[in-house]
Amino acid sequence: MQGVKVDLYDAMPSVGRKFLVAGRGGLNLTHGEPMETFRTRYRGPEMPEDCWVDWLTDFSPQEIRNWASGLGIETFQASSGRVYPKEMKAAPLLRRWVDRLRGLQVRFHMLHRLCKIEHDPLLRLHFKKNAGKDSAENMLDLFYVDSPDAVILALGGASWPITGSNGAWTSLLDHLGVNVPPLVAANCGWELDWPADLLDKIEGLPLKNCRASADGEYASGELMITRYGLEGGIIYTLGAALRRMQEPVIEIDLKPSAEIPELLRKMESVKRNLIAESRTRWRLSEQAHALLAWQAEMRGIEDPAHLAELVKHFPLSLRGPRPIAEAISSAGGIAWRDLTKSLSLQGAPAIFFAGEMIDWEAPTGGYLIQGCFATGRRAARSAMDYLRQKGLY
Ligand SMILES: Cc1cc2nc3c(=O)[nH]c(=O)nc-3n(C[C@H](O)[C@H](O)[C@H](O)COP(=O)(O)OP(=O)(O)OC[C@H]3O[C@@H](n4cnc5c(N)ncnc54)[C@H](O)[C@@H]3O)c2cc1C
Structure with missing residues (x-):
């Protein structure tokens, strides 16, 4: 033949x-x-x-x-x-x-x-x-x-x-x-506008072992904080879900190893400096805590329940994906x-x-x-x- x-x-x-x-x-x-x-x-x-x-x-x-x-x-x-x-x-x-x-x-x-x-x-x-x-x-x-x-x-x-x-x-x-x-x-970074003073503290640092969701989909792993936004396995996995959203928002669980009742127990004796105390009591990385403090201060959060809610459901609005060439x-x-x-x-x-x-x-x-x-x-x-x-x- x-x-x-x-x-x-x-x-x-x-x-x-x-x-x-x-x-x-x-x-x-x-x-x-x-x-x-x-x-x-x-x-x-x-x-x-x-x-x-x-x-x-x-x-x-x-x-x-x-x-x-x-x-x-x-x-x-x-x-x-x-x-x-x-x-x-x-x-x-x-x-x-x-x-x-x-x-x-x-x-x-x-x-x-x-x-x-x-x-x-x-x-x-x-x-x-x-x-x-x-x-x-x-x-x-x-x-x-x-x-x-x-x-x-x-x-x-x-x-x-x-x-x-x-x-x-x-x-x-x-x-x-x-x-x-x-x-x-697809499988690309997403952009967002970090405040300059926050970026000075967190650029290039990873958010390790976190969990995040977008439009009902979940991903676990690492997020890398970059000058222009976010990179890493989690954001790649959630890309399709983010593309479906008119106003893309990723919600990050900055403390997946603990649930809200446990977080509240650890803050029971705290009377002042709530945000500062959360860093050690919740064992947050420097970058996770910087993110939490940024949003908590902006929202004027003064009680543990709202702070715990924020650390478990930390929202970031995204501008859009990085260029396709990348x-x-x-x-x-x-x-x-x-x-x-x-x-x-x-x-x-x-x-x-x-x-x-x-x-x-x-x-x-x-x-x-x-x-x-x-x-x-x-x-x-x-x-x-x-x-x-x-x-x-
Ligand atoms: C930085 C990076 C890292 C990656 N790492 C991995 C990894 O580790 N694991 C993994 O699974 N995937 C990885 N990928 C993805 C993977 O490389 C691609 O999914 C895969 O190469 C796609 O194969 P393909 O044959 O469809 O197209 P391609 O590999 O893109 O090949 C298409 C070919 O078509 C030719 N072509 C295009 N238009 C024309 C035309 N009009 N006439 C003639 N020829 C044309 C191009 O020259 C090219 O040679 C990575 C991709 C990138 C960019």
């Missing part, structure tokens, strides 16, 4: 640039938690129920580890459950991956930016060559691929556009009638209603999609790369099935 010829086009001079950027944090490839929880990490408007169970079964977290191991890169699971290459680097894995693909006769065409897709009556892909360079616009820069048997698009989201995934593809799909909810920043990932993308279960485009069975360009999002923790690989495996298998059905393979 004849093999499949694969041509890989990318706008950048080399592939996998965002993968390399992910390597700066050690390359969190996947997560070791049980599948019942794992699959709940993925969300997206109108996402078909249980699709992730299917895809994560097809390409499981263990399979990512096996794949890396097959390329000579061993992985380990940290105590957090996150899985990394032992070397905590992306470059060796990417290099071996590309070498393997070259060995399998995959042809790489770098500096080819896809700029138009025609699919009726014939599929034609239009590329602009050297688009990554400052090239003059002339006919020599244009390049077509006529009637490919199948196409898998994995053009990424819109975060870190310097890596090549700038989200400009959304306009290519407009004229195909594809619904593309806007790409917005985000770890993006939400939005090809709408689920335009995709079939095999990840092909409704009405265009030879065009398949994978990765972050589809309208799903997931928290940090390895779920993003795992999601990209799992949808990539499904799109590739579906494309092979399609070729088989057409007698092309």
